[in-house]
Amino acid sequence: MTNASSSSLPSDHQASLIDGKGFAAKMRQHIREDVLAFHEKHGVTPGLAVILVGNDPASEVYVRNKAVQTHHAGMRSFMHMLPENTSEAELLALIDRLNKDPEIHGILVQLPLPNGLDGRRVTNAILPEKDVDGLGEINAGRLAVGLPSLIPCTPLGCLLLLRDQLGDMKGQHAVVIGASNLVGKPMALLLLAEGCTVSIAHIHTRDTAALARQADILVVATGCRELVRGDWIKPGATVIDVGITRIKTDDGKTRLVGDVAFDEAVKVAGRITPVPGGVGPMTIACLLKNTLTAAKLQLEGSAE
Numbered sequence: 001m002t003n004a005s006s007s008s009l010p011s012d013h014q015a016s017l018i019d020g021k022g023f024a025a026k027m028r029q030h031i032r033e034d035v036l037a038f039h040e041k042h043g044v045t046p047g048l049a050v051i052l053v054g055n056d057p058a059s060e061v062y063v064r065n066k067a068v069q070t071h072h073a074g075m076r077s078f079m080h081m082l083p084e085n086t087s088e089a090e091l092l093a094l095i096d097r098l099n100k101d102p103e104i105h106g107i108l109v110q111l112p113l114p115n116g117l118d119g120r121r122v123t124n125a126i127l128p129e130k131d132v133d134g135l136g137e138i139n140a141g142r143l144a145v146g147l148p149s150l151i152p153c154t155p156l157g158c159l160l161l162l163r164d165q166l167g168d169m170k171g172q173h174a175v176v177i178g179a180s181n182l183v184g185k186p187m188a189l190l191l192l193a194e195g196c197t198v199s200i201a202h203i204h205t206r207d208t209a210a211l212a213r214q215a216d217i218l219v220v221a222t223g224c225r226e227l228v229r230g231d232w233i234k235p236g237a238t239v240i241d242v243g244i245t246r247i248k249t250d251d252g253k254t255r256l257v258g259d260v261a262f263d264e265a266v267k268v269a270g271r272i273t274p275v276p277g278g279v280g281p282m283t284i285a286c287l288l289k290n291t292l293t294a295a296k297l298q299l300e301g302s303a304e
């Protein structure tokens with residue numbers, strides 16, 4: 001038995017793995033069914049436009065993955081691969097065109113953008129009802145005040161995993177490490193809305209380890225590989241690892257590691273997401289979910 005209040009664990013304790021990959025596959029199946037029903041009702045297929053500027057190989061892989069999964073979910077995918085030297089005016093003109101295009105229900109600009117392009121200005125140019133990343137100021141503000149909004153895909157994916165694992169989270173102490181607009185801040189707001197007591201640790205936090213040790217729910221999104229060690233984790237806690245860093249191993253292969261030192265954490269946590277196979281697949285599944293939500297917003301005026 002593992003729970004967040006147990007103070008000692010048997011020496012052979014192993015956290016249970018949170019299967020994001022499997023959960024995401026089930027989600028995509030449900031989305032596919034909903035997309036078909038949406039098509040029956042409106043004669044419209046939800047369409048997602050993904051814009052990638054520059055040729056970062058890792059981003060190209062993600063963007064291709066998104067396109068394949070969009071098709072599998074029965075939706076249309078429109079890829080826009082723009083050269084590194086694209087001007088902000090050109091990018092804004094493309095977004096304007098996609099905003100007005102009735103075949104496009106969701107628009108995503110892959111981040112980070114090359115130097116010279118202002119990610120905030122570009123993201124804000126996307127119509128709020130097509131902003132499937134939920135990163136524009138309207139959606140971010142609506143989330144902050146508790147109105148319905150398009151929710152950033154990664155924190156939404158983490159929330160769905162936590163709800164599935166834990167159910168009611170009221171009164172639990174959730175600690176989020178990382179305060180980015182992309183993950184940490186919206187994650188903290190979502191956990192607050194679940195009734196958690198939420199702490200946010202960031203670069204200036206004095207003793208992040210001591211704070212983390214108080215967490216019943218620990219979400220780590222720092223981009224700093226294996227930052228969180230086994231002794232940062234309260235025995236039995238639920239750990240969500242958002243980080244993904246690609247490293248080269250001694251035998252010349254590459255491997256993905258998270259922001260949590262997994263081998264240590266698995267001996268202490270009650271439940272933990274692996275990397276890969278944890279949060280990453282949920283991010284893409286939530287992008288598809290948001291695209292369908294956006295299409296409903298545009299054709300039905302709400303996403304019920």
Ligand SMILES: Nc1nc(=O)c2c([nH]1)NC[C@@H]1CN(c3ccc(C(=O)N[C@@H](CCC(=O)O)C(=O)O)cc3)C=[N+]21
Binds near residue numbers: 133
């Ligand atoms: N506007 C914007 N929205 C994003 O959501 C966004 C972005 N920009 N820029 C880059 C990051 C990164 N990201 C990932 C999505 C899926 C996996 C994923 O599926 N990961 C697999 C492994 C994939 C592999 O093997 O490389 C896993 O964790 O199991 C990872 C990372 C979305 N991002």
